[in-house]
Amino acid sequence: MTNNMSKHLQEYLGANIEKINPNTQAIDDSTRHQRYDLLAQAAVPAVLVAYYKFTRMEDGVKQIISDNGKQAPLDYLLGDKKMEVVHRVADYATVSESQAETTMDAIADECLRFVKNELGSTLTPESLQLYFAAQRQSILSYLPEDLRMGELLNDSTIDDRTNKMEGPISGLAQSIQNLFSSSGMEKE
Structure with missing residues (x-):
């Protein structure tokens, strides 16, 4: 059931995003990236991490479930921090804020549609x-450090480079962190 949301959105956008190197905190720049790929590299994990954080709150999951296209998801996911996130994504991808916002809105809408379809x-x-919670590690493994999403969302674990590491020890640490992060909703 739990399909990889990052992969789905990458296919949806027709873009190529890569996992972040945990040592350098960057994507492999030996391959030339098109500007659209850089936009997807920043926008996809930024939107997904916003969804992840929003689902930690009881009111957040209720709002997502009751959303019937009446409000742009990016607006309630990020609230007053929306334009700062859009600015950081635009800077990362060297595109206009308008292009970044349009892409992020499309990603947020598709994410909502996909999740509702997945869970049925x-x-x-x-x-x-x-x-x-099951998507958390995958989402964070694509999240560029330059966005500093943890700083914006008041969660230092988001920017922790151990989330981008793979292997048995890292996997065990991430499993323990996922267990604690999925054990209850935060109170607002």
Whole structure:
């Protein structure tokens, strides 16, 4: 059931995003990236990490479930920090803020559609929270450090480079962190 959301959005956009190197905190620049790929590299994990953080709150998962296209998801996911995130994504990809915002809005809409389709009749606040908890490590492995999303979302673990590491010890540490992050919703 838990398809990789980052991979789906990469295909949806027709872009190529790469996992971040945990040592350099950058993507491999030996391959030339098109500007659109850089935009996707920043926008996809930025939007997904916003969804992840929003699903940690009881009111957040309820709002996502009840969203019927009445409000742009990016607006409620990021609130007053939306334009700062858009600015950072635009800077990273060297595109206009308007282009970054349009792309991020499309990603947020597709993410919502995809998750609701994935969970189908099992969509509940708990299943939504668990779904994003299961995606956490994958999301963070694509998140460029330059965006400093943890700083914006008041969660230093988001920017922690151990989230980008792979292997048995890192996997064990990430499993323990995922267990604690999915064990309950934060109170607002």
